[in-house]
Amino acid sequence: MLWISLSRQLIGRVLPVLGTMMFQKREKGEFQLRNWQREIYPHYELLVKVLRARNIKGRDLLSEADCFVEVQLPTSSPFISRTTVAPNCCHPEWNETFRFQIHEAVKNILELTLYDKDVLQNKKLASVKFDLGGLEPGHSHNHTFLFNPKNREELQVEFFLEKGNKPASEVITNGILVAHPCLKIQGTIEEKVNSLWHEDGNRLIKVSVPGAYEKPQSFPKYPVKDSTNTFVFHVNPILQSKLNIVLQQVPELEIPTRILCREEIPLSSLPLDQEVQHVVAVGEEHALTLTLKAEESSRDLDLRLGFDLCEKEQMFLDKRKQVVSKALQKVLKLDEAPQNDEVPVVAVLGSGGGTRAMTSLYGSLAGLQELGFLDTVTYLSGISGSTWCISTIYKNPAWSLTSLDGPTKRARSFVCSSKTGAFSSDQLHYYGQQLLAREKSSLHVSLIDLWGLLIEHFLHQEENPTKLSDQQAAVDQGQNPYPIYAGINVHKNVSSQDFAEWCEFTPYEVGFPKYGAFVPTELFGSEFFMGRLLKSWPEPRICYLQGMWGSAFAINLDDIFQKTIGSGIRFLESKNDINVKDDYETQQLLSPAQLKTQLFIPQGIFAQIITDIFTFRFTCGENFNFLQGLCLHEHYTESKEFLAWKVSHPDASPNRLTPMKKCLYLVDGGFAINSPFPLVLQPQRDVDVILSFDYSLENPFQVLKQTEKYCKERDIPFPRIKLKPEDISEPQECYLFENAENPHVPIVLHFPLVNRTFQKYQAPGVERKTSEEKDFANFTIQDHTYGMMDFTYLPIEFDRLVELSRYNVLNNVQVIQSALHKALQRRQRRRQRQAGR
The missing domain is CATH 2.60.40.150 (C2 domain)
Structure with missing residues (x-):
């Protein structure tokens, strides 16, 4: 096998030189998957x-x-x-x-x-x-x-x-996933002896290929004479499977099923690209004739395997840098605009929190816009309720170039209106029609889909025809920050605290950074197998994604215990x-x-x-798994995204990981970390500054501590989160975390949702004087009004959240300016080092 060894050396050494590298050397001598x-x-x-x-x-x-x-x-x-x-x-x-x-x-x-x-x-x-x-x-x-x-x-x-x-x-x-050539088996069954179907009982032919993408296929009980029946199966040829043909008598009343004949044809016995006939004897006088053809597809994949940003996101970054450069010159009062390779990457994150998070994010974005900081932002990412705000404002391709007053007022009118119309007979009929249409299209339907339709009514009070890919118009010129929506893929019988795979949704792609696998957004929900597109389905309307991103109904008892008492079913681990x-x-x-x-x-x-009871999810968003049929690479454990060194972690059981599953189980990312840090902390996004807006009611630093642990386990640069006792009891409006000695660690500005100086000041440095002004600001965030399941606010309650979030940004303008200035200096020093090489 000398030629095999030489071929592998050529592919492993020559192709990287030509530019199709899978590995790229890091400064520390490690290798990064590409x-x-x-x-x-x-x-x-x-x-x-x-x-x-x-x-x-x-x-x-x-x-x-x-x-x-x-x-x-x-x-x-x-x-x-x-x-x-x-x-x-x-x-x-x-x-x-x-x-x-x-x-x-x-x-x-x-x-x-x-x-x-x-x-x-x-x-x-x-x-x-x-x-x-x-x-x-x-x-x-x-x-x-x-x-x-x-x-x-x-x-x-x-x-x-x-x-x-x-x-x-x-x-x-790509070093994590392996795609074999796909074996396609096409067949036709010809039954020319109609007497096989006797009057005393119907006959049914069942054809199956164990391990194939397709389910076993059955043929009509009452065939027409000389009729033909065709079938198709896609399977991994490595599995050495068989084509099974069973002719059985269809049961009538209490008569049990009787197998009349059974035949197994090894797929390895079928020659490639040739039609062959196979005869299945049925007794002494009758036979079924099968015409079979096996084809092996080794063409390129219909999904993207890679760890770089997709080409269109990279094109966006080139355009966005020009916008950010001019904005930095203005807000930092620079003599000249920074060069493109000096421009720092800024990400804004919105946490979960239902309507509270959605409402507050409007205020935070308005504050950034008023200060001129919004144009310095490259990425805008949200989780749960924050995604409802982001996905709504991106209906306007120029939303950040105009005032947010209009979108905020529209959101106010819907949040403050009655929700009883969502349960009218007309609406219920509409929900039923929509769900029935999805079911007829062979799509998975769950309570999450109904929840998405309810959110659609809450946010728009009419059918919203937009899709996520429609937001490409909002970023194709770099005019707005690049939106990243977060979800997690879970296992039905594993706590989301123990296993959660982050899935990102953007206008161009949906995928798993962990696996380096992405599909075009227009094809999310279509059927893939072994990396090949088998059947295309229409892209889902964005309301169904909104339901999944904020799927509070997907909670299980372990999640509830985690959030209420800080621990789940750990007592069962022993x-x-x-x-x-x-x-x-x-x-x-x-x-x-x-x-x-x-x-x-x-x-x-x-x-x-007890374990099953605690980990059972009442519902979750089931979607076709575009990773199905792919295998894990022999060296997948060398990627730090996989916690295979934890023996009890699902990552250490590759036979149970997502590529081996038929469906994705996508739920609210808040069940893992209530802020989309993992998606913007990917090294290829190279983020310098993160503005984290936390709209939680309790423990405003939990997401930071969880992210710190997440990053430590995966060797991702992240600042150490040091807190004082008073920070927990009386949190400030803004915290800055950094590592001045390591330029690869992003600067994190964390904004808890607190009402501190806002009670005294209506604007930075402007005290409240009238009783009306004081009464407006005299409220407690933890009030039951802003609970997770509260979807309707009074106008004053909505206005309070928006103004508080806006003020907390305005009141920390110097902290934000300082972080941007530090990030710019870092980039400039990096450019100087590279120029000196």
Whole structure:
């Protein structure tokens, strides 16, 4: 295989020189993942021999265990293999071998599960997840997995890895995700003997390909003579799946289904790009004729794999720098405008908080606009309620160039109006029609979609036809800050505090920075598989995104406990026993990319029930998963975005991560961090100053502490958050956090929603004199009026929030100016260093 080695060297060394680099050297000598490239990797044959188990204690106290082992490798096969059952034996012997084909580019994790067979339900005794990346080809490896050191319960397995007969194949990868060529199976079933469908019972043909994107397909009960039935399946050829054809008698009344014939055709037996016929015999006289064709698509992907900003965002930045440069010259009173490569990047963040956050953000933006600072902002990002404000003002492509008084007044009229019309018979009929239309389009429909329609009525009181991609007109000339809306992808049975993948929505792209995978905004909601677009659906109206971005109904009990008492179901963690060793027996050192072996002892029934209750989400935004069918790269763990070093973290279980899921479960990002810091802190955005507006009612520094922890775990530059006791009890209007010694750490200005000097001053330096002026400012933010579920305000309540937020910005003009000046000086020094090289 010398040519394979040479090909990989050429692709790994020559292509980066030509400009399609996946890795770029950092100053510290590390490597940063970049864009996709094509690479060639070999295939291997893996033999897994389940030898024996020792000292196994079954769950049934009256008899010994009836043991068997399930062997599963999802990246190689869609099937679960199992040994025979060893009855009534605590030292079962199997010596059964299972064969898999694996691809070197992929992170292959073998799962072995020991069961005690039971009449009602098989009982899981223990399971192990083993990283196959540490196996050396051509050598036999014996491993003993010790489940219970006290009783010496163990499972012994032998592995043998050898070069496969299949030639090395090319994949597309960005170092995190791997896209194989997609195998498309097209088929036609011809049934020319109509007597197959007897009068005494209907017949049904079912066709399926395990592991394929498409579900099993059934054909009509009453076919017309000489009719043809076609089917299509898309599948990863690495899975070595089969085409299953089943002819069955359709049950009538209480008659059970009867299988008349069954046939399995290995996909590997089908020649590529050739039509072949296959005959399925039905008894002695009848037959079905299948015309099959297999095609392999190795074309470029329909999604973007990469860690750079998309081309259109980069074009926006070039245009926006010119606007920011002129604004900086004005607000900092500079003799001349800074050059483009000296212009600092400023991001404004709005936290969650429902209508309170939406209303307050209008005031914060108005304050920035009044001071001339709004034109110095490059990114405007929001979460939850803040997204309702941002997505509304971006209906106007020139919103930041005109006064915000108009948009604020319109928002006021809707917030202060009655919401009873949202539940009128006409509106309910409208909701039903909209949801039914989505369901007929095969889109996932949930309570989140209804919530989005309610928000649409609350914000506009009419149908809002706009889509997120319509906002491209608001940024194509760099005239406004670039909007970034935040959501998180969660697992249904995992707390969002333990696992949340940040998903960004922009006018041009929707995607996961963690995976380096993005789709055009117009195609969000369409069906992708293995990186290829299979079916395009219309882009959802923005109201459905607003419902998802602010999906308070997606909360679970663990989230409630986190927010009310500061901790969730941590008391249950000890129930889930996970033993980890670097390598059993040899204790050899793992490579940086290799995952530690994980041993799992199942929870007790009570603990599992409680865990399920706490982590169950009443609803969430289900969307087609555009990552489905992609695999995780063998070295994905080297990316610091993945917390695979935490053995209990889902990142350490690649077989359970998002690319292996059929759906995305997108919810309000506030369930993780109630401010979109992770999206603007990506290194490629290179943000210098962050203006964080926190509209929380309690603990106005929680998002900062959570972000500090988030950044520390991922080695992202972020200032240390040092607070005094009085800051917690009586927070100020504005805090500045920085690291003067590290220019890569952004300067963070944090604005809690507090009513301090506003009570005394109606404008900076202008005291309130009349009783009416004093009464207007005499209110408490924590009043129940501004609760999360309060959607209707009195006019004075709306005005108070807007004016307070505006004033808190105006009253800290010098702090903002100082931060901008420091950031400009940093950029200038960086430019001088680069010029001196």
